[in-house]
Amino acid sequence: MKFGKHFKRQKVPEWVEAYMDYNALKRILREIVLFKQRKQPATPLRTFQRRLSLHRSFGGLTVPASNPPSERDIEDQVITVNSSPGESSMQCYRTDFLKQSKEGGDIEVKFFRKLDEELNKVNTFYKDKVEELMNEASSLDRQMDALVALRIKVENPDANGSSLKTYSTNTATTELSPSDDLNEDGNSGKGHSTQCDDIPKRHKKRRIGHPSHMTCSVGMCRQEVNGCRQDPLEVLEHVKIHKPLETPISTLKGVFRDSKDVELRFKKEELRKVEERLRLVFIEFYQKLRLIKLFSFMNLSAFSKILKKYEKITSQRAARSYMEMVDNSYLGSSDEVTSLLERVEATFVEHFADSNRREGMKSLRPRPKKERHKVTFFSGFFSGCSAALVVAVVLRIETKNLMDREEGARYMENIFPLYSFFGYAILHMLTYAANIYFWRRYRINYPFIFGFKQGTELGYREVFLVSTGLAVLALGSFLVNLYLDLGSKTRNFKTFTELVPLSLVTVVLIIIFCPFNILYSSSRFFFIRCLFHCICAPLYKVTLPDFFLADHLTSQVQAIRSLELYICYYGLGEYSQRQNKCHRHGVYNVFYFIVAIIPYWMRFLQCLRRLCEEGDAVHGFNGLKYFLTIVAVLVRTACELKKGHAWLVLAFISSAIATIMNTYWDIVVDWGLLRRHSRNFYLRDKLVISHKSVYFAAMILNVVLRLAWMQLVLEFKLRSLHKMAVTTIVSCLEILRRGIWSFFRLENEHLNNVGRYRAFKSVPHPFSFYDEGNDDDNSEKDD
Known part of the structure; x- marks a missing residue:
């Protein structure tokens, strides 16, 4: 190379x-x-x-390296x-x-x-x-001072200044070089009688921000400061545990507390948490x-x-x-x-x-992830199987004239929405795989932006493998469902055939929540954790993966409604009658409203959390955008259920306002485009893609696909397509729009990091130090 x-x-x-x-x-x-x-x-x-x-x-140009510079010809x-x-x-x-x-x-x-x-x-x-690194190393030195002192205090709660041994002033300094194995008399340091011989090794500390040397145990030996011995345990008198508001409990406590820092309790559980946090700090450093x-x-x-x-x-x-x-x-x-x-x-x-x-x-030094040939093989194999299954499903429907019969049409209205959930999920994963491919091609550091643990992030091949594997499961189950329901020899098992979609959902959920270290467990757990943070908003600190996932969920409203349909169809026994009458249930209609606004509500709460923490008005305007979208979704859903010209007009107005504001926010704020004084005409100063036409095409496509969302409100009469087919097509277009949005959103985030040379994530230190005389005004916190 x-x-x-x-x-x-x-x-x-x-x-x-x-x-x-x-x-x-x-x-x-x-x-x-x-x-x-x-x-x-x-x-x-x-x-x-x-x-x-x-x-x-x-010509004598290859001069041997041994010739000194002074021997060169001056000419x-x-x-x-x-x-x-x-x-x-x-x-x-x-x-x-x-x-x-x-x-x-x-x-x-x-x-x-x-x-x-x-x-x-x-x-x-x-x-x-x-x-910067040297300053951070000095800060880590103080953190290690506190950690070692806390270990001693936890293991020996009675340890204090009065109980420590008194050592003579002519004792050698407590700071020893690792190479100093002999003392001044020529004797081995281990055999010489010193006050540090019996200290457990785990309580000795190397200095990080200074030349390499070993210090005696904090709490067992005393450091010499200005000729006097100082008790290292005194550091705990000026230390608190820094607890950022990252969990629901810490958030609720922080609401009623002025300070985020708490006093030391000297418990083993506290020590374990401090060690875990400081361990992560060292790995990142x-x-x-x-x-x-x-x-x-x-x-x-x-x-x-x-x-x-x-x-x-x-x-x-x-x-x-x-x-x-x-x-x-x-x-x-x-x-x-x-x-x-x-x-x-x-x-x-x-x-x-x-x-x-x-x-x-x-x-x-975690090992870098290796590309495996079997991933490529199975990706191609599953994609071929998926194509063959699609052909088999279409031929099965056409040969049985399923859509021409009333019973068959009713069957498709009941079964198709159940399987459409998997279609939305597969399409979303395929767009994510395409995004990863282009992020890597244009060197957008998506693992750092998302905060993936090094060596565990999925590449586009792995995501494509998962999506094609799920496609084989879904299409295979749909084909089995068609064969059992339409076959002359299996008509007596119609009730059983209705359980095939439920079995498929059960299998997928078992795979997602499987606790064993199989099938990309780290990525599954990362997804579950981010999803839980979204559900519990605003109790968790909002990070980019959390609001990025919540934004993607706003494009999966129809998929979430399909999950609601599963609960109604099987929970209320509709499947035994082979009729979908869920909309006749008042509870179902209420949740039909609620489910549609859940993703937007999560984003709204996340914006409020960021507004309170960061005080940036941009998050307030972003929250207003999602609030207007919630109003538009509610009015549109009411129009869908109740009909009437009044509801149609309200739905059109609210949806138009939400569409205009969302389109502006996508292009100007999330993508950072349409800069009037940019070096690149109406784009931005820095671009990852050299072809500027790509950005203009993406903006036009975003506007067109946003307007396609209005089809669900206006309900244009498309005779060649069934209403369910129109809804499915519009939902798929929204997923594709979100995939395009994702690429340029992450590109803009990456360029912001480049502009600030921000290549590391910030890991908060566990200890915060403060002065005894003034705890509030002159606090020194190692964040």
Whole structure:
């Protein structure tokens, strides 16, 4: 694989603009090649490159690495590199090209200016990120101080300053280097009599934000501060447990409490929760370190590669001089990240993996997900089976003239809505699989945006496999239902045939809620958790996966009504009479209203929660949008059940207002398009797709599909289609519209992250620190 493609694949998507612009430098080198070709028009490109290679080999250009720079011929010197202090004590690098007077020299000057610009940009970004990581490491040090002290206090509730042993002041410092196995007398540290010999290993702590060393147990030894011994357990006197309002119980408590922080209770359950939260903080911090280290390595490789290309094209030696400057820069000489990686690994293994390095590194470095050939095979197999089953179902209906008979038409009115639920779900999963494919193609970091655990996210092949597998189950059950109901030998089992859809729903629910680690369990549990958060809104903190799922549920109103039909059809015994008379039940009609507004109501409550937490008026307007949609759905449902011109007019007006507001919100707010002063005409400044026509087509299609929603209100008389068929088609179009919306919604979210260089999720720290003298005004919280 060429380095350019490898470099592009290894980039952190949110940091793309901070990397060296390798392609721009290659374009400048192509200008040099074209200039040389114009000077030698009769020389083919391959012959020209071969001559350059021979001239490089036999002209003394391949200088052995052992030759010192001082032995180079001064006449062959191409560039001089200079550095000067810039902003924030950052060195600013500038290269002077010494052969500017030669033909084509202005292009090479342009190359080195661009190279300097990229080096300064990469250096500045790298230093800023390293400083952020060092500050976070210092914060983690304080968190570990509190954790180790809490462990001691939980295991020994009577431990306090008065019960601690008093140690002599001439005792060696409690901070020891891991390599210091011998003391000053030459004796082994383990054999020497010190006050720290009997401390359990799990209570010793490595410093993270400082050079690697070991400290004695907090609570068993005392730290030396300004020549005096300080009881490390005193840290617990200025610590509270930080509990973000993420669960229903914490939310309800937070309503009646001014502070989110609670006092320590020194319970084992409290210690366990703190350890779990701090463990996640360490894993996320370690991933940050790995990404910034990869950033440094890939940029150093890019500088080396582009300079080699320059030497190959121009036959001039400049790589060694310039790479010396790169290696001496902060990007090439800084070792803070490597030291932090080592210290975080040691701390995590010791405190969160019981000193088992293999298990600890499994948590810190999860294995990347591997593509499996069997997934591709079964996806193709199930898709072929689905196509064959669709043909079989159509032929069965046509050969039996099912729609021409009154009994057959009534049968389809009863059975088809039950199976349409699976059709909506399958179509939704297929659109999701297509979205994943295009998200990956355009390097939209959907696993980070959704918060998937590394290595557990599903690819488009896996989602396509699940959707085609469900299609085989649904179509196979429908074909069995048709065969048993229409077959001459199975007419006596009509009651049994009505139970086939119920059996299929039962099987699907068992698979979804299966507690065993099979069939993509992590993704199933993630879906169940997000669905539960949506149902319990606004008691849970609203995250992007939660409101994203709730938005998708608003496009599945007909599928939710199909579930209601299942309850009525089988719960009230309608299936035994083979007649769907659910609308004659008052309770069913009441829930027919309620079910239609449940997804919009969930989104409305989520907007209120975000408005209260963030105080952003945008969430208030978004909530108003969903409230108007709820009104439109209620009026439209009343019009569907009660009929009448008055209800039709009200339904048309409310639906038109909701459609206009939803369309505007989709395009302007969710997609970020229609910017009047954008570099791209009426789009936005940054675009993932290079073809701008795609965005205009998506906007027009969104408007058209939004208007198709009005068909359910106006009920145009389409003689060639049954009313049920029209409802099904419009519902499928709404699902397709939601699939298109999903791609551009996540693209806009990704570009917002890119603009802020936000490549990590924020994990709240378990402890919050405060000053004893002023708890409220001068509180210091590690969030």
